[in-house]
Amino acid sequence: MTVGVGLELDRVRLSYTGTPVIDELSLTVRPGEILVLTGPSGCGKSTVLRALAGLLPPDSGRILADDAEVTGTSGDRGMVFQDNALLPWRTVRSNIELALRLRGEPRATRRAQADHWIGELGLTGFGSYLPKSLSGGMRQRVQLARGLAGAPRAVMMDEPFGALDTQTRAAMQRLLIDTWRTHPTTIVFVTHDVDEALTLGDRIVVLGKAGRPVRAVLEVPDPRIDLPREELRTEIIAALDHSVAA
CATH class of the missing domain: 3.40.50.300 (P-loop containing nucleotide triphosphate hydrolases)
Incomplete structure (x- = not known):
């Protein structure tokens, strides 16, 4: 924990x-x-x-x-910004995985951890979506997931x-x-x-x-x-x- x-x-x-x-x-x-x-x-x-x-x-x-x-x-120490700081060419899952990679998580575990946070933040079914396809609230969920990924x-x-x-x-x-x-x-x-x-x-x-x-x-x-x-x-x-x- x-x-x-x-x-x-x-x-x-x-x-x-x-x-x-x-x-x-x-x-x-x-x-x-x-x-x-x-x-x-x-x-x-x-x-x-x-x-x-x-x-x-x-x-x-x-x-x-x-x-x-x-x-x-x-x-x-993580950071969550006000502005939409998601990479627009990356999917929800890929945005979260990128944060995990930058924090040194091995490739073998990144997808599983990203999917865990997708479920935690109520984004199940949206892992393959690009940010432009999401509402403002859902984009903030992704930012929160990315900010918390890697504990x-x-x-x-x-x-x-x-x-x-x-x-x-x-x-x-x-x-x-x-x-x-x-x-x-x-x-x-x-x-x-x-x-x-x-x-x-x-x-x-x-x-x-x-x-x-x-x-x-x-x-x-x-x-x-x-x-x-x-x-x-x-x-x-x-x-x-x-x-x-x-």
């Missing part, structure tokens, strides 16, 4: 295309939790994800995974459901939670949507501008249970308002 990895950013400074985005960010992600990052556009949420995945080295500070410094990408111990998810309609988005949120419960891993999830943050997160971190990167860290009581959370929602919205105004 996958065991989630603990992640830490220690006084991290990050730039994107030469422009400073994050400065002196310190944050701990607990093993096996779903940590949600939210904040105004341009505050660096996606940049933080890329750094945690090992795709972007910090200008200063350290990024740690189970106390080992992150110096590049690793099969222990990464942490998955960074960059607004993966942001382009979906409300009903499909809710279905994908339930699917993510069910899959996470069956295959425990650490998830860092970026969203602009306050209700999505409350639905998914064990903790919610509201990011602000680089001078004060963390505006609030909020624990979600009874996470993923459908309870009224008006007080917590109000706290998040207030933190977001301060982030924009600061």
